[in-house]
Each structure stands twice: as C-alpha cells, then as structure tokens.
Amino acid sequence: MKLFLFLFVGLVMGPSFLEIGFPKFADPVASICANLFLLMAGLELSFKKMGRQLLPAAKLSVGAFLFPFLTGLIAAMIILRDTPLAGPESYIFIALALAVSALPVAIQILKDLKLYHTDLGRLIIATATLCDILAWVCFALILPAESLKSWFVTHLSLVFFFLGLALSDSPYPSERLREQLQRLNTWVFGPIFFISIGWKLNLWLNLDWSQVLLVFILASVSKWGGSYWTARQMGFSKQRSLLLGLTLNSRGAVEIIISNLALQQGLISEKIFATLVILAIATSLIPGPVTRLAKLRDE
Template identity: 30%
Template sequence: MQSLTADNIIVFFLSLGLLLGVARVLGELAQRFHQPAVLGELLAGVILGPTVLGSLAPEAGAFLFPQEGPNAIALNTITTLAVVLFLLVAGMEVDLSIISKQGKVAPRVSISGIVLPFLIGLAAAWIAPQALGRDLDADPLIFSLFLATALSISALPVIAKTLMDLDLYRSDFGMIIVSAAVFDDLVGWIIFAIILGLINSAANHSNHILMTIVLTLAFAGIMLTLGRWLIHRLLPFLQAYTRWPGGVLSFALVLALLGAAFTEWIGIHAIFGSFLVGVAVGDSPHLRERTRVIIDQFVSFFFAPVFFASIGLKVNFLTHFDLTLVVTVLLIACVCKLAGGTLGARWGGMPKRESWAVGFAMNSRGAIEIVLGLLALQAGIIRDRLFVALVIMAIVTSMMSGPAIRLILRLGKKRTLLDAISSKLFTRELQAFSSSMAIHELSAMACEASGLNTGEVEAAVWEREEILPTGIGNGVALPHARIGGISKPIVAVGISGMGIDFDAPDDKLAHVIFLILTPVDAPDTQLEITAELAKLFRGYGMTERVLKIKSYTEFLALVKSSTVEANPA
C-alpha cells in the first residue's frame, strides 16, 4: 500500500503552512483596504504558484507545490474538502423565508437579475464563441450554458459582507438584495449542477443524462423540503442532549460530507450536496446565530484561505492573460447584471437611486464565480485564458460594489440620529423583558409623541423583525419600519439594564434599543440612521457608557460627543 514518506509529510506540512500563512496575511491586508479577503488569498496563490515563484525559482516551486505525485494528491484532497465546507457556509447564509417576506421587490430583482444576464450570456456565447474564449473542441451548448450561468449568478457571501461593511445588512434595502441573491444562488447552482451532469454523462446514452438531471432536481427538492423539516426537528434534540455547540457543529459537518458524497456519486460535483445541506441547516430557526458564526469562522479562517490560495497554484496568470478577452468578459458581465438588477428594482417600485445601488450590489461575483470557473476548468468546459478572465471579472466586480453603493446612496442630504430623538422619545428604564414587549413599549412611546396609531406601527415593526432579527451586536438592537403619515424620522430610545434577546450575531443581550420609524417616501433615511448607529456602537464600550447615564440630557451629551469622536474633522 502506497503512503506518504517522511519527506512527503515534511513537504506537505511546509507547503500547507506557507500557503495558509501567506493567504491569511494578504487576506487581512486586503480587508484593511476595504477589499474582500478573497482578493488577498488569491494573490497568495499567484505569488506562490507558477506566476511568480514558479517563474523566479522553478525548482523551489516544484519542490513545494508539485503538480503530480503523493503531495499533489494530498493537497488536492485538502482543497476539495475546503471548497465543500466553504459551500456549506455559503448555503447556511441562505434564508429561504426572507424571499416570501420581501413582497414583490426581491422576486422581481431576482428574476430580472437572472433572466436578463442569462439570455445575454447565452446569446453572446452562441453568436461569438471564439471572442469569448471557447475552444474549437468544446461543446457549443454546454459552453453557452456555462457562460450564461456564470454571468447571471451573484456572490451571496460577498454581497452580505459588503452590506455588513456598509452597516446596511439588516436594513430593508439590505434584505431586498440578500433575498434576491439567495434566489440567484439557488437557481445558479442548480443550473450548473445540471451542466456538470451533462458533462459527466456525455459519453453515455441520453437516458443516463436524463437520470442525472432527475436525481439532481429530486435531491434539491428533497433537501429543501423533507430535509429541512427533519433538520428542524433534530436541532432542538441536539442542543438539549449534546454539548453546545459541538453537537450541532458535528451534525452539520457530517451532513455536509454525506451530501457531498451523494452528489458526487450521481455525477455532479460534491459541492452541490454540501451547499444544499447548508441551506437546509441554516434555514432552521433553531440554529442560533452564535453557532452559525462559529461554523463560519472555522471554515473562513482555515479552509477557505487554503482553497482560494490553491487556485493561484493551478494557472499562470501572466502567460494566460488576454486583455481583449478580459475586457470583453468584464463589460458583458457588468452591463447585463447592472441592467438586470436595476431594472428589476425599478419594476418592483424602488426609487431610481436605490435601484442603481441594487444593480451594483447584485453585480458582485466574488468567490462563487471563481469556484464556478475552477470547476468548469477542471471539467474541460473552459481553458486557462477564460478562467483567468473570469477570476479578474470576479475580483473587479466585487471591488467596485461597495464604493459604488456608498457613493449612490449618500448623494442626498443625510439625516442624523440627532434629528430624530427627543426627551419624549426616551426612557431610561425599559420594562420589557422580550423583543416583542420592547417593540410594543417603544411603539407606544413613539405614537404618543407623534399621534400615530400604535397597533399599526407595532405590526409594521414586528413584521420586519420576523424577517431578520435586528440585534447588531455589542448590546444594541435596531428594530425599524417605514411608516406612512410622517415627514421626518422618529427614533424612540429604550435602555434595559437586564438586557433583551434580539438574536444578535455575538449572542449578547441588547441593552440599548432604538426603534427607528422613517417615511415611506424617504428610503435613504433609514439607511443613514442605521449606518450612523452601527458606527457609533462598533464597540461594547459605548453601550457600557449609555448604561451609566441617568437622564435624557446625559444621553444627548454622550451621543453628540461620541459622534464627534467617531467622525473627526
């Protein structure tokens, strides 16, 4: 039986440690410059791969990262496991319930954002295949379907991270985008799974191809219905009778590996199985946010950097860089996705400025695009030139998303927290001990000061709270709603000494609750106040200072002084 020798093991751990270390350092540097970590992780692979190290010191590159042999197999095994777990995390970020709760806007953004790019990509690949990098021996239909899928999909993890960085994730604007991206992810991966099934069955008869497609759709349907139901029933049992969070972590990882094995067996890639398992696990209300964060960090700080860095080991980005192809792919990708997202938002009734911001958000391709490209490269659908173009397109679209949203949404006059609070909208001792009671108490206070109907306001805020809890962490919660009949924002502030559970990402109770009511015809106002509060309470220290105040005057003084500190001249 062949096994790794001592020398093989030494080289394997040396190369893995080097790959992870450089990827983490460059990933952190990328985030310091407000760019996605995947940019730095990819750059690590480019530096350690044939592009830089392989060109400057080919013997060292071949020693550390051989293309064949036991060490290559071992590293490939680790990277395969890494991408399977990465897709588990990506799937857990999908919340199916928010699609139906967002009304007509999110479905229309999603439909337009998928259909328009898909049709444009399909037509472009069919009409001008050589200009888009198709090899002469590639199947025209499969290539066209792949490119159409690659152009229509959005990167939910990158979109979510961008919205979090802009403090917009838990706003109505953020939920519309996330809802649309959820649907994009599901449809895109199902289509791509079918494409992989067509590839793997190409040498067989048509009934085998049909069987692969049927099994793919059946597995997706079962996991998203019966699978979700079973997981929903099992999670409380695991939380009650196993050690938390270890029992749930093990359960999720075991299911992901079993799902990956099944989808690999039916002829599509293993990542599709782990992705659907992630969707089923993450959609359960019994999965605490803290558990989700632990799984995300477990994968994001080891497996994901190794996988994305390993991509740079596979291709020489300099020798396979084709400027014409890169520009062509980038232009088509941006135009069709921007048009699809923006038109969908306008179709759903969103204002013009927010619609453009939605288009730029949905234009993020990020890590998901790179995964698709790598699988297509490994399956022989595309070659190195187009893969390099897709990677560059994914990076550029992800980099431009955040700055574009920030620029578009902040063109008008900015409303601040100080415009919306008053002594009549402040209570030092909130009596509530649950999120619903807190919303009721603050709604009543806001309505008494403004003359609004308490029942209508409370119902609107609670409906939004059920879509996604508004605890932002650091002891703060921001329940909110857009209300008709007001011309300016109203913010009711309540302080709770004992704390109230708003299901925050850090699992801490909320001690400072801001009930934010904004006019229906001023959609930017909610985003501006939410972003201001998130920035003001970035650390738990601000919450501790608020808990020590004894009056509205002290609270107002603290907010004003802290706002100056957070926004120095």
C-alpha cells in the same frame, strides 16, 4: 475580500510568479476544504430569511439573473466559436457565471451604507440569495455524468452546498457550532481552497485582456442594466434602482468557486477561467463607488 488576498498568495507562489511546484499531497486537502467551504456557503443562504421579500426578489431576479444570463449565452457563442469547448453545457455555464451575485459582498455594502436592516437591504439580500440558488441548481443540471457513480463524483461539491442549504433554516447545527465552523471557514477552509486555485493558475499564459474587457463590459452592463430597469418597473426611484444594480453586480467568491468546478469538469478552458477570476475580482471592487450613495439611505 480576504479570500482574494489568499488567491493572490497562491498566484505569487505558483507559475504566475515564483513557480513553486504545487505539492501533490495538497490536492485532497484542497478538495476537502472546497467541499466544506461550499457547505458553509449553503448554510449562509436561507429561504426563511427572505420572508415577505421572496416575491419582489423573484421579480427583481428577472433583471438581475435573466438579463445577464441571456447576455452570457451570446458572449459564450462569441468567445467559444470554433473551439473544442463549443457546446450547450459550456455556453450555459458562462451564462451562469455572468448571472451570479456575491451575497457576502452585498451584505458588506449594505452594512457600510447602514441599509442592512432596511426593506431595501432585505430585498437586495433576498435577490442575491435567489440568484445564487438558481445558479447552483442550473449548474448541477449541466454537469456531465454517465452513471450514478460518476454523477456523485462530479456533483460531490454541489451535494455539500445543497446539504448546507437544506440545513440553513433548521436548528442543526447549533448556533454555537455554526459560529465555530464559520471561523474555520474564514481562516482554514476558504484560505486553503483559494490559495490552491491561485497556485495552479498561470495567469500570464492564460490572460487575454481583450476577452477580459469584453466579458467585463457585457457582464456589468447586463447585470446592472437589467437590475436597474427591473427596479424602475417595480416603482423604485432612479437612485435606489442604481444602488440595487451596482450592489447586485458584484460576483465575488461564488463565481470563482463554480468556475473552478467547471474547469475541473472540462466545461471551460484555463484561459476562460482566468477571465472569470478577473471578472469576479473586478466586480467585487466596484462597490467602492457605491458607498458614495450612502446619503440616499434616508430618502
């Protein structure tokens, strides 16, 4: 949630409010911070930590990832019809933006509910991790590239992410170095990157509330509904299925990051980017009501 505050700082400094020009020298610095932020995002994910929850997480992902993905394809065809961006890559990206889950937000919810170290908590974390990895793999495949050199340029940020993922279960970097990098990520890499995103975005010029409302409803209903239905089919109670759906519905920083990359590669417009930023923030604030379900943790 701290990252959203830095995003807001950027919005205040940029064309949305104070109209302070974005310094040109900051662009390469922001790019470096973005890549390092993605490296740390990859390090935080882990196949090993999924353990015996991998199979049930894969089953739950049918509802948590596939349902919102298919809904996103339909939404993209509606939003992008008769626009220059209408095309398979743009459709697929918007579908991915609806399908991701915010692992950090899910972890915080589970800690608040004292469910982090339970089987249910581990299942939610495993599912959110799987949704994120699936989204990044699909995103890597749809980014345009005309040659090996252009592929490397367009996929550089993803290279950092998958490098972090590859190292996540290895002894390198050491635990001490990871902790130091995490502090830098929290107070340097993340803040600089998110301030730069907000600084460049003219929110009022690109904000379409009807589009925001449509995407929010489709994204939330498909993510929550798909997760809830799948959890019920797996034998979870109504209360636990509700908790699963609400927790996995948050999208957070992950969606903003991949949306920013998609914007840079011309897969979406600034108008759609603004909509996805609002979606990421709104669905990350939803966990408030989830804390009222804390009494269910002993059921």
